[in-house]
Amino acid sequence: MYSFGKTGTHSKTPARLTRPEFGYLFAPPPADEWVCLDLEMTGLNPKTDHILSLGAVKISRTHGTFSIDTANALSIICKPPIMPATDTIVIHGLRPMDVADGVSYDEMLAQLLPFLGARPIVGFYTQMDLAFLNALAKPFLGAALPNAAIDVSLLDQKLRKQQNRNPDAPIDRRHLHEMLKTERIPALPAHDSLNDALMTAMLFCQLQHELQAS
Template identity: 30%
Template sequence: MNLLAWLRPHAPELGANLRQRMAALPAPAPLGVCSLREQRWVVLDLETSGLNLNRDQVLSIGAVAIEDGAINLGQPFERTLHRPEQKTNASVLIHGLGPSALAAGCDPAEALLDLMAFIGDSPVLAFHAPFDQRMLSRALKDSLGLRLQHDFIDVAELAPLLNPDTVLREAGLDDWIARFGLQVQARHHAVADAQVTAELALILFSQARRQQLDSPLQLAQRLKQWRRRKAQGHGL
Protein backbone atom coordinates (compact mmCIF):
# COMPACT_ATOMS: atom_id res chain seq x y z
CA MET A 1 0.00 0.00 0.00
CA ASN A 2 1.42 3.38 -0.98
CA LEU A 3 1.38 6.40 1.34
CA LEU A 4 -1.46 8.17 -0.48
CA ALA A 5 -3.70 5.15 -0.20
CA TRP A 6 -2.88 4.82 3.49
CA LEU A 7 -3.72 8.47 4.13
CA ARG A 8 -6.96 8.34 2.14
CA PRO A 9 -10.01 7.88 4.43
CA HIS A 10 -11.33 4.34 4.38
CA ALA A 11 -14.61 4.17 2.48
CA PRO A 12 -17.35 2.37 4.44
CA GLU A 13 -18.52 -0.95 3.04
CA LEU A 14 -22.18 -0.65 2.10
CA GLY A 15 -24.70 -3.23 1.01
CA ALA A 16 -26.40 -3.09 -2.37
CA ASN A 17 -29.63 -1.69 -0.92
CA LEU A 18 -27.84 1.27 0.71
CA ARG A 19 -25.86 1.95 -2.46
CA GLN A 20 -29.05 1.94 -4.53
CA ARG A 21 -30.80 4.28 -2.11
CA MET A 22 -27.82 6.63 -2.10
CA ALA A 23 -27.79 6.71 -5.89
CA ALA A 24 -31.49 7.64 -5.87
CA LEU A 25 -31.05 10.67 -3.59
CA PRO A 26 -31.84 13.95 -5.38
CA ALA A 27 -29.14 16.56 -5.75
CA PRO A 28 -29.70 19.60 -3.53
CA ALA A 29 -31.43 22.47 -5.28
CA PRO A 30 -29.67 25.85 -5.24
CA LEU A 31 -31.30 28.63 -3.24
CA GLY A 32 -33.74 30.28 -5.59
CA VAL A 33 -36.04 33.24 -6.03
CA CYS A 34 -39.30 31.48 -5.17
CA SER A 35 -41.15 32.95 -2.22
CA LEU A 36 -40.28 31.85 1.31
CA ARG A 37 -43.75 30.31 1.54
CA GLU A 38 -43.31 28.28 -1.65
CA GLN A 39 -39.95 26.91 -0.58
CA ARG A 40 -39.88 23.60 1.25
CA TRP A 41 -37.48 23.76 4.20
CA VAL A 42 -36.18 21.09 6.54
CA VAL A 43 -35.47 22.18 10.11
CA LEU A 44 -32.80 20.01 11.72
CA ASP A 45 -31.62 19.41 15.26
CA LEU A 46 -28.89 17.00 16.37
CA GLU A 47 -28.16 15.69 19.83
CA THR A 48 -24.48 14.81 20.12
CA SER A 49 -22.08 13.26 22.61
CA GLY A 50 -20.42 16.66 23.06
CA LEU A 51 -19.33 19.79 21.22
CA ASN A 52 -16.01 18.61 19.78
CA LEU A 53 -16.44 18.68 16.01
CA ASN A 54 -13.61 16.20 15.43
CA ARG A 55 -14.27 13.66 18.17
CA ASP A 56 -17.91 13.66 19.28
CA GLN A 57 -20.70 11.74 17.59
CA VAL A 58 -24.26 12.33 16.46
CA LEU A 59 -26.51 10.42 18.85
CA SER A 60 -30.00 11.41 17.71
CA ILE A 61 -31.61 13.34 14.90
CA GLY A 62 -34.83 15.31 14.83
CA ALA A 63 -36.25 17.16 11.84
CA VAL A 64 -39.50 18.66 10.61
CA ALA A 65 -40.48 20.01 7.23
CA ILE A 66 -41.95 23.44 6.54
CA GLU A 67 -44.23 23.14 3.52
CA ASP A 68 -46.58 25.76 2.08
CA GLY A 69 -45.69 28.11 4.92
CA ALA A 70 -46.61 25.67 7.71
CA ILE A 71 -44.93 22.98 9.78
CA ASN A 72 -45.87 19.48 8.71
CA LEU A 73 -46.58 18.11 12.20
CA GLY A 74 -47.89 14.83 10.87
CA GLN A 75 -44.56 13.60 9.54
CA PRO A 76 -41.67 14.53 11.85
CA PHE A 77 -38.36 12.75 11.44
CA GLU A 78 -36.76 11.14 14.49
CA ARG A 79 -33.96 8.62 14.87
CA THR A 80 -31.72 7.57 17.74
CA LEU A 81 -28.50 6.08 16.42
CA HIS A 82 -27.00 2.79 17.56
CA ARG A 83 -23.93 3.87 19.54
CA PRO A 84 -23.20 1.02 22.01
CA GLU A 85 -19.60 2.15 22.40
CA GLN A 86 -20.63 5.61 23.62
CA LYS A 87 -19.71 6.07 27.26
CA THR A 88 -21.94 7.91 29.69
CA ASN A 89 -20.79 11.50 30.07
CA ALA A 90 -22.08 14.90 31.12
CA SER A 91 -24.08 15.30 27.90
CA VAL A 92 -26.44 12.53 29.06
CA LEU A 93 -27.66 14.90 31.77
CA ILE A 94 -28.72 17.30 29.00
CA HIS A 95 -30.28 15.08 26.34
CA GLY A 96 -31.05 11.99 28.44
CA LEU A 97 -29.70 9.49 25.90
CA GLY A 98 -28.24 6.80 28.12
CA PRO A 99 -26.58 3.48 27.20
CA SER A 100 -29.86 1.55 26.86
CA ALA A 101 -31.36 4.06 24.43
CA LEU A 102 -28.19 4.12 22.31
CA ALA A 103 -27.87 0.33 22.34
CA ALA A 104 -31.43 0.09 20.98
CA GLY A 105 -30.86 2.73 18.31
CA CYS A 106 -30.95 2.44 14.53
CA ASP A 107 -27.98 1.52 12.39
CA PRO A 108 -26.22 4.88 11.77
CA ALA A 109 -25.92 4.36 8.01
CA GLU A 110 -29.62 3.52 7.69
CA ALA A 111 -30.66 6.43 9.93
CA LEU A 112 -28.52 8.95 8.07
CA LEU A 113 -29.75 7.74 4.70
CA ASP A 114 -33.33 8.03 5.95
CA LEU A 115 -32.55 11.61 6.95
CA MET A 116 -31.11 12.52 3.55
CA ALA A 117 -34.19 11.06 1.87
CA PHE A 118 -36.36 13.17 4.20
CA ILE A 119 -34.34 16.31 3.38
CA GLY A 120 -34.49 15.60 -0.34
CA ASP A 121 -33.35 18.63 -2.34
CA SER A 122 -34.48 21.16 0.29
CA PRO A 123 -32.32 23.72 2.10
CA VAL A 124 -31.79 23.15 5.80
CA LEU A 125 -32.49 25.45 8.74
CA ALA A 126 -30.93 24.97 12.16
CA PHE A 127 -30.12 27.01 15.24
CA HIS A 128 -26.33 27.37 15.26
CA ALA A 129 -26.36 25.70 11.87
CA PRO A 130 -22.55 25.52 11.36
CA PHE A 131 -22.30 23.03 14.23
CA ASP A 132 -25.08 20.78 12.92
CA GLN A 133 -23.72 21.08 9.39
CA ARG A 134 -20.20 20.02 10.42
CA MET A 135 -21.39 17.18 12.65
CA LEU A 136 -23.78 15.86 10.01
CA SER A 137 -21.15 16.19 7.30
CA ARG A 138 -18.66 14.08 9.25
CA ALA A 139 -21.30 11.50 10.19
CA LEU A 140 -22.34 11.11 6.54
CA LYS A 141 -18.75 10.74 5.42
CA ASP A 142 -17.91 8.19 8.13
CA SER A 143 -21.05 6.05 7.75
CA LEU A 144 -21.90 6.40 4.06
CA GLY A 145 -18.94 8.01 2.33
CA LEU A 146 -21.45 10.70 1.32
CA ARG A 147 -20.61 14.36 0.90
CA LEU A 148 -23.07 16.87 2.36
CA GLN A 149 -23.79 19.61 -0.20
CA HIS A 150 -27.06 21.16 0.98
CA ASP A 151 -27.39 24.84 1.82
CA PHE A 152 -27.77 25.58 5.53
CA ILE A 153 -29.22 28.80 6.94
CA ASP A 154 -28.53 29.65 10.56
CA VAL A 155 -31.63 30.71 12.49
CA ALA A 156 -29.30 32.04 15.20
CA GLU A 157 -28.05 34.59 12.66
CA LEU A 158 -31.40 35.19 10.98
CA ALA A 159 -33.05 36.27 14.24
CA PRO A 160 -30.70 39.19 15.07
CA LEU A 161 -30.51 40.19 11.41
CA LEU A 162 -34.27 40.73 11.31
CA ASN A 163 -34.52 42.10 14.87
CA PRO A 164 -31.65 44.60 15.14
CA ASP A 165 -33.31 46.45 18.02
CA THR A 166 -33.64 43.33 20.17
CA VAL A 167 -30.80 43.01 22.67
CA LEU A 168 -30.49 39.64 24.37
CA ARG A 169 -27.88 38.70 26.93
CA GLU A 170 -27.08 35.29 25.46
CA ALA A 171 -29.21 35.16 22.29
CA GLY A 172 -29.50 31.39 22.49
CA LEU A 173 -32.52 29.39 21.38
CA ASP A 174 -34.15 29.69 24.81
CA ASP A 175 -33.77 33.48 24.68
CA TRP A 176 -35.48 33.77 21.29
CA ILE A 177 -38.18 31.31 22.42
CA ALA A 178 -38.89 33.61 25.37
CA ARG A 179 -38.65 36.74 23.19
CA PHE A 180 -41.51 35.56 20.99
CA GLY A 181 -43.48 33.76 23.70
CA LEU A 182 -43.19 30.32 22.12
CA GLN A 183 -44.03 27.12 23.97
CA VAL A 184 -41.65 24.16 23.84
CA GLN A 185 -42.55 20.61 24.85
CA ALA A 186 -39.08 19.49 25.91
CA ARG A 187 -35.75 21.19 25.35
CA HIS A 188 -32.72 19.13 24.29
CA HIS A 189 -34.98 16.57 22.66
CA ALA A 190 -34.16 16.55 18.96
CA VAL A 191 -37.68 16.61 17.47
CA ALA A 192 -39.01 19.09 20.03
CA ASP A 193 -36.06 21.41 19.42
CA ALA A 194 -36.51 21.10 15.65
CA GLN A 195 -40.21 21.94 15.99
CA VAL A 196 -39.71 25.06 18.12
CA THR A 197 -36.89 26.16 15.80
CA ALA A 198 -39.34 25.78 12.91
CA GLU A 199 -41.92 27.90 14.78
CA LEU A 200 -39.25 30.56 15.30
CA ALA A 201 -38.29 30.37 11.63
CA LEU A 202 -41.89 31.00 10.53
CA ILE A 203 -42.01 34.14 12.70
CA LEU A 204 -38.73 35.28 11.17
CA PHE A 205 -39.97 34.57 7.63
CA SER A 206 -42.98 36.78 8.32
CA GLN A 207 -40.64 39.54 9.48
CA ALA A 208 -38.44 39.01 6.43
CA ARG A 209 -41.38 39.50 4.06
CA ARG A 210 -42.22 42.79 5.79
CA GLN A 211 -38.62 43.82 5.17
CA GLN A 212 -38.89 42.97 1.45
CA LEU A 213 -36.91 39.76 1.79
CA ASP A 214 -39.12 37.10 0.28
CA SER A 215 -36.89 34.49 -1.28
CA PRO A 216 -34.30 32.03 0.02
CA LEU A 217 -31.64 33.61 -2.19
CA GLN A 218 -32.38 37.10 -0.86
CA LEU A 219 -32.17 35.85 2.71
CA ALA A 220 -28.83 34.14 2.10
CA GLN A 221 -27.41 37.23 0.39
CA ARG A 222 -28.58 39.54 3.18
CA LEU A 223 -27.12 37.20 5.80
CA LYS A 224 -23.79 37.25 3.98
CA GLN A 225 -23.78 41.05 4.00
CA TRP A 226 -24.79 41.13 7.69
CA ARG A 227 -22.02 38.69 8.56
CA ARG A 228 -19.46 40.79 6.70
CA ARG A 229 -20.53 44.00 8.47
CA LYS A 230 -20.41 42.22 11.82
CA ALA A 231 -16.90 40.96 11.15
CA GLN A 232 -15.75 44.45 10.10
CA GLY A 233 -17.28 45.88 13.26
CA HIS A 234 -15.18 43.49 15.31
CA GLY A 235 -12.06 44.35 13.31
CA LEU A 236 -11.78 40.88 11.78
Protein backbone atom coordinates (compact mmCIF):
# COMPACT_ATOMS: atom_id res chain seq x y z
CA MET A 1 0.00 0.00 0.00
CA TYR A 2 0.99 3.63 -0.54
CA SER A 3 0.24 5.86 2.45
CA PHE A 4 -0.06 9.63 2.68
CA GLY A 5 -0.41 11.76 5.76
CA LYS A 6 -3.23 13.76 6.82
CA THR A 7 -17.33 13.84 -0.14
CA GLY A 8 -20.61 11.09 -1.60
CA THR A 9 -24.35 11.02 -2.31
CA HIS A 10 -27.07 8.66 -1.21
CA SER A 11 -29.98 7.66 -3.44
CA LYS A 12 -33.00 5.54 -2.70
CA THR A 13 -33.05 2.26 -4.59
CA PRO A 14 -35.06 3.03 -7.75
CA ALA A 15 -38.20 0.99 -8.36
CA ARG A 16 -37.05 0.31 -11.93
CA LEU A 17 -33.90 -1.52 -10.79
CA THR A 18 -33.94 -4.79 -12.75
CA ARG A 19 -31.22 -6.48 -10.67
CA PRO A 20 -32.13 -6.11 -6.99
CA GLU A 21 -28.96 -7.94 -5.98
CA PHE A 22 -27.13 -4.69 -6.76
CA GLY A 23 -29.31 -2.63 -4.44
CA TYR A 24 -26.27 -2.04 -2.19
CA LEU A 25 -25.04 0.50 -4.73
CA PHE A 26 -27.75 2.84 -3.46
CA ALA A 27 -26.79 2.51 0.22
CA PRO A 28 -25.16 5.43 2.08
CA PRO A 29 -21.48 5.67 1.07
CA PRO A 30 -19.03 4.33 3.64
CA ALA A 31 -17.05 6.98 5.50
CA ASP A 32 -13.50 7.64 4.31
CA GLU A 33 -13.57 5.16 1.43
CA TRP A 34 -13.29 5.83 -2.29
CA VAL A 35 -12.58 3.98 -5.54
CA CYS A 36 -10.26 5.53 -8.11
CA LEU A 37 -11.20 4.50 -11.63
CA ASP A 38 -9.72 4.91 -15.10
CA LEU A 39 -10.95 3.71 -18.49
CA GLU A 40 -9.27 3.31 -21.87
CA MET A 41 -11.73 3.90 -24.71
CA THR A 42 -11.65 3.90 -28.51
CA GLY A 43 -12.68 7.56 -28.47
CA LEU A 44 -14.51 10.21 -26.49
CA ASN A 45 -18.13 9.69 -27.58
CA PRO A 46 -20.03 7.21 -25.37
CA LYS A 47 -22.67 6.84 -28.08
CA THR A 48 -20.24 5.62 -30.75
CA ASP A 49 -17.03 4.62 -28.96
CA HIS A 50 -16.32 1.69 -26.64
CA ILE A 51 -14.53 0.80 -23.41
CA LEU A 52 -11.41 -1.29 -23.96
CA SER A 53 -9.97 -1.60 -20.47
CA LEU A 54 -10.60 -0.59 -16.89
CA GLY A 55 -8.38 -0.12 -13.86
CA ALA A 56 -9.53 0.62 -10.32
CA VAL A 57 -8.09 0.80 -6.81
CA LYS A 58 -9.70 1.38 -3.42
CA ILE A 59 -8.61 4.28 -1.22
CA SER A 60 -9.26 4.56 2.50
CA ARG A 61 -8.44 7.00 5.28
CA THR A 62 -7.73 5.86 8.82
CA HIS A 63 -6.77 8.31 11.58
CA GLY A 64 -6.03 10.95 8.96
CA THR A 65 -3.76 8.73 6.85
CA PHE A 66 -4.69 7.81 3.27
CA SER A 67 -3.92 4.33 1.94
CA ILE A 68 -4.24 2.86 -1.55
CA ASP A 69 -4.97 -0.86 -1.66
CA THR A 70 -2.69 -1.90 -4.50
CA ALA A 71 -2.80 -5.56 -3.47
CA ASN A 72 -6.46 -5.89 -4.45
CA ALA A 73 -6.58 -3.65 -7.51
CA LEU A 74 -8.99 -4.37 -10.36
CA SER A 75 -7.69 -4.60 -13.92
CA ILE A 76 -9.99 -5.71 -16.75
CA ILE A 77 -9.62 -5.89 -20.53
CA CYS A 78 -12.95 -5.84 -22.36
CA LYS A 79 -13.98 -7.22 -25.71
CA PRO A 80 -15.77 -4.38 -27.54
CA PRO A 81 -18.49 -5.06 -30.13
CA ILE A 82 -16.18 -3.56 -32.76
CA MET A 83 -12.42 -4.09 -32.77
CA PRO A 84 -10.40 -0.86 -32.35
CA ALA A 85 -8.99 0.66 -35.51
CA THR A 86 -5.23 0.29 -35.85
CA ASP A 87 -4.75 4.07 -36.06
CA THR A 88 -6.17 4.43 -32.52
CA ILE A 89 -3.55 2.15 -30.92
CA VAL A 90 -1.33 5.18 -30.30
CA ILE A 91 -4.09 6.57 -28.04
CA HIS A 92 -4.97 3.55 -25.90
CA GLY A 93 -2.10 1.12 -26.58
CA LEU A 94 -4.40 -1.86 -27.13
CA ARG A 95 -4.34 -3.93 -30.34
CA PRO A 96 -7.26 -5.99 -31.67
CA MET A 97 -5.46 -9.14 -30.53
CA ASP A 98 -5.19 -7.68 -27.01
CA VAL A 99 -8.95 -7.21 -26.64
CA ALA A 100 -10.11 -10.24 -28.65
CA ASP A 101 -9.97 -12.41 -25.51
CA GLY A 102 -11.37 -9.70 -23.23
CA VAL A 103 -14.46 -10.14 -21.07
CA SER A 104 -17.96 -9.05 -22.08
CA TYR A 105 -19.33 -5.77 -20.78
CA ASP A 106 -21.79 -7.66 -18.58
CA GLU A 107 -18.91 -9.60 -17.00
CA MET A 108 -16.95 -6.36 -16.55
CA LEU A 109 -19.90 -4.82 -14.70
CA ALA A 110 -20.36 -7.98 -12.61
CA GLN A 111 -16.77 -7.53 -11.40
CA LEU A 112 -16.77 -3.74 -11.14
CA LEU A 113 -20.04 -3.06 -9.32
CA PRO A 114 -19.19 -5.06 -6.15
CA PHE A 115 -15.76 -3.38 -6.20
CA LEU A 116 -17.38 0.05 -6.32
CA GLY A 117 -20.17 -0.56 -3.85
CA ALA A 118 -21.58 2.78 -2.71
CA ARG A 119 -18.14 4.43 -2.58
CA PRO A 120 -17.56 7.76 -4.33
CA ILE A 121 -15.68 7.43 -7.62
CA VAL A 122 -12.43 9.37 -8.00
CA GLY A 123 -10.90 10.07 -11.39
CA PHE A 124 -9.61 12.56 -13.91
CA TYR A 125 -12.57 14.09 -15.76
CA THR A 126 -14.82 11.53 -14.08
CA GLN A 127 -17.93 12.66 -15.92
CA MET A 128 -16.51 11.22 -19.15
CA ASP A 129 -15.81 7.83 -17.59
CA LEU A 130 -19.24 7.79 -15.94
CA ALA A 131 -20.93 8.60 -19.25
CA PHE A 132 -19.33 5.47 -20.76
CA LEU A 133 -20.12 3.32 -17.73
CA ASN A 134 -23.72 4.50 -17.51
CA ALA A 135 -24.27 3.70 -21.18
CA LEU A 136 -23.70 0.08 -20.09
CA ALA A 137 -25.04 0.22 -16.53
CA LYS A 138 -28.48 1.56 -17.45
CA PRO A 139 -29.49 -1.47 -19.57
CA PHE A 140 -27.67 -3.84 -17.17
CA LEU A 141 -29.20 -2.47 -13.94
CA GLY A 142 -32.19 -0.49 -15.12
CA ALA A 143 -30.64 2.62 -13.56
CA ALA A 144 -27.56 4.81 -13.75
CA LEU A 145 -24.79 4.47 -11.17
CA PRO A 146 -25.67 6.57 -8.10
CA ASN A 147 -22.07 6.98 -6.90
CA ALA A 148 -20.78 10.46 -6.23
CA ALA A 149 -17.98 11.61 -8.54
CA ILE A 150 -14.80 13.41 -7.46
CA ASP A 151 -12.60 14.93 -10.18
CA VAL A 152 -8.95 15.45 -9.21
CA SER A 153 -8.67 18.35 -11.66
CA LEU A 154 -11.32 20.21 -9.64
CA LEU A 155 -9.51 19.42 -6.37
CA ASP A 156 -6.31 20.79 -7.91
CA GLN A 157 -8.18 23.89 -9.08
CA LYS A 158 -9.65 24.39 -5.58
CA LEU A 159 -6.21 24.06 -3.96
CA ARG A 160 -4.59 26.58 -6.31
CA LYS A 161 -7.41 29.05 -5.67
CA GLN A 162 -6.77 28.75 -1.93
CA GLN A 163 -3.05 29.31 -2.48
CA ASN A 164 -3.51 32.24 -4.87
CA ARG A 165 -3.09 35.67 -3.31
CA ASN A 166 -5.76 36.96 -5.69
CA PRO A 167 -8.84 34.77 -5.01
CA ASP A 168 -10.69 36.34 -7.94
CA ALA A 169 -8.04 35.38 -10.51
CA PRO A 170 -9.20 32.68 -12.96
CA ILE A 171 -7.61 29.25 -12.39
CA ASP A 172 -7.64 26.85 -15.33
CA ARG A 173 -8.03 23.11 -14.95
CA ARG A 174 -4.79 21.29 -15.67
CA HIS A 175 -3.94 18.03 -17.43
CA LEU A 176 -3.30 14.98 -15.29
CA HIS A 177 0.41 14.77 -16.12
CA GLU A 178 0.94 18.43 -15.31
CA MET A 179 -0.62 17.87 -11.88
CA LEU A 180 1.46 14.74 -11.31
CA LYS A 181 4.63 16.63 -12.14
CA THR A 182 3.72 19.49 -9.79
CA GLU A 183 3.02 17.08 -6.93
CA ARG A 184 6.17 15.01 -7.71
CA ILE A 185 4.20 11.83 -8.21
CA PRO A 186 6.11 9.27 -10.32
CA ALA A 187 4.87 8.68 -13.85
CA LEU A 188 4.00 5.04 -14.51
CA PRO A 189 4.05 3.48 -18.02
CA ALA A 190 1.41 4.93 -20.36
CA HIS A 191 -1.55 3.21 -22.09
CA ASP A 192 -2.46 1.25 -18.96
CA SER A 193 -5.74 1.97 -17.19
CA LEU A 194 -4.55 0.52 -13.87
CA ASN A 195 -1.40 2.65 -13.93
CA ASP A 196 -3.53 5.73 -14.60
CA ALA A 197 -5.86 4.78 -11.75
CA LEU A 198 -2.89 4.39 -9.39
CA MET A 199 -1.38 7.74 -10.38
CA THR A 200 -4.75 9.44 -10.03
CA ALA A 201 -5.27 7.82 -6.63
CA MET A 202 -1.88 9.07 -5.41
CA LEU A 203 -2.73 12.53 -6.70
CA PHE A 204 -6.11 12.46 -4.92
CA CYS A 205 -4.46 11.54 -1.61
CA GLN A 206 -1.84 14.26 -1.96
CA LEU A 207 -4.35 16.95 -2.93
CA GLN A 208 -6.66 16.01 -0.06
CA HIS A 209 -3.72 16.20 2.33
CA GLU A 210 -2.76 19.66 1.06
CA LEU A 211 -6.34 20.93 1.12
CA GLN A 212 -6.68 19.84 4.74
CA ALA A 213 -3.39 21.52 5.63
CA SER A 214 -4.11 24.82 3.81
